[in-house]
Amino acid sequence: MKAARFSAVGTKEETDGLMAASKDPLLLILDGNNLLIRAFFAHRWKTEDGYEYLKNADGELTGGVYGALSSLFKYYRIFQPTHILWTFDWGKSEYRSSLDQDYKGNRVHSEKDGVLTQFGPLEKALSLLGVRHYREKNVEADDIMAAAALNAEALGVPSVIVSTDHDLRQLISDKITVVKPSMGKAPETIFNKKKSDAFPLTPRRMPEIWALTGDSSDNIAGIKGIGPAKARKLIEEYGDLDALLEEYDKFTEEEVERVRTNYRLIKLSGELATYSNFPLSSCEFLPGEIDIDALNDFFDKYGFKKFKTQLKEGELLDEELRLLVDLDGNRNDVIDRLPLGGIFSLELKELLVVGV
Secondary structure, three states, X not given: OOOOOXXXXXXXXXXXXXXXXXXXXXXXXXXXXXXXXXXXXXXXXXXXXXXXXXXXXXXXXXHHHHHHHHHXXXXXXXXXXXXXXXXXXXXXXXHHHHHOOOOOOOOOOOHHHOHHHHHHHHHHHHHHHOOEEEOOOOOOHHHHHHHHHHHHHHOXXXXXXXXXXXXXXXXXXXXXXXXXXXXXXXXXXXXXXXXXXXXXXXXXXXXXXXXXXXXXXXXXXXXOOOOHHHHXXXXXXXXXXXXXXXXXXXXXXXXXXXXXXXXHHHOOOOOOOOHHHOOHHHHEOOHHHOOHHHHHHHHHHHOOHHHHHHHHOOOOOOOOOOXXXXXXXXXXXXXXXXXXXXXXXEOHHHHHHHOO
16 A cells, blocks of 8 residues: 655745754644543542542542643653643444444543543643643544554654554654653653664554554454454465556455455554644743643642642753653663653564554
8 A cells, every 4th residue: 555645734834943942842742632541541449339430639630631631741841842732532433333343442431431531631731741742633643653653753853642542553653752651660661763774663553463463452453364464475476566466366356345445444644633723832831831830730630749749849840851661671761752762662563463
């Protein structure tokens, strides 16, 4: 499958402004729904009657907000970005739902969970911090993140995407790094590109593999009997997915159509979101302009004493070195900003085999 070449939407004035900045520009993109929902369920504990959730003094649920903000502050301290974009899902993608009515049919979050109560307070906090946050009607956060990262790349600006969603790893390039957040006590995993002739498939061609294997997390059915290793072997043998579907005689017509649909479901082109609504210039983060009193009031209301103390002591947004981990489980100290430092590298073979 040949993807259309992505063209930058940013203006010359926007590029000139970035180049004139005293700090090397870096865009931090956060998968808002992903981080908030994981945080909400991480901040609960089992009781005899079910689960108890983190709450403030007024009995309001706070676990998702607390965990999401913790992630924001942590990744700011690690990467020290000049620009930040926090993305939200609107719901299911209208485009993808038109291709497959069962797309993401396995994902449900009810009011009973309480997770939906977390979005309003989090958006309030992001506004107080001056962090650009955005959702678009009938568009998934993945498409917003792809548009932002690809536009930044076209402008020569590196970006770091924070998400557990493996689909986003198809965007990996010299300018785009994907960080899989830590799970429990396990450190983060960094996925960035290593130029090598040893593995013929690049990250941007990963959707060709996933079109064959499917993606259970998004309720996308693959071809029975084809896993990552066999999919890669077939793609390498025939050259690309188009040639495989034309020449491989073991697929039924229904399977061929299934694979073509899967590719359209999985491919992140950056063209489904309206980039003009969230250009890079609108994502500039200016810590010096934060209303400290209003932010402290927010922390008081929700019982976030740790954040208030860190803010008072100047530690909330201070740069820090953290211990991260690569795909082999090797631990590395961060000694430079990613992806500029190139401390971590992605071996495509491992990503294909792991399929995470």
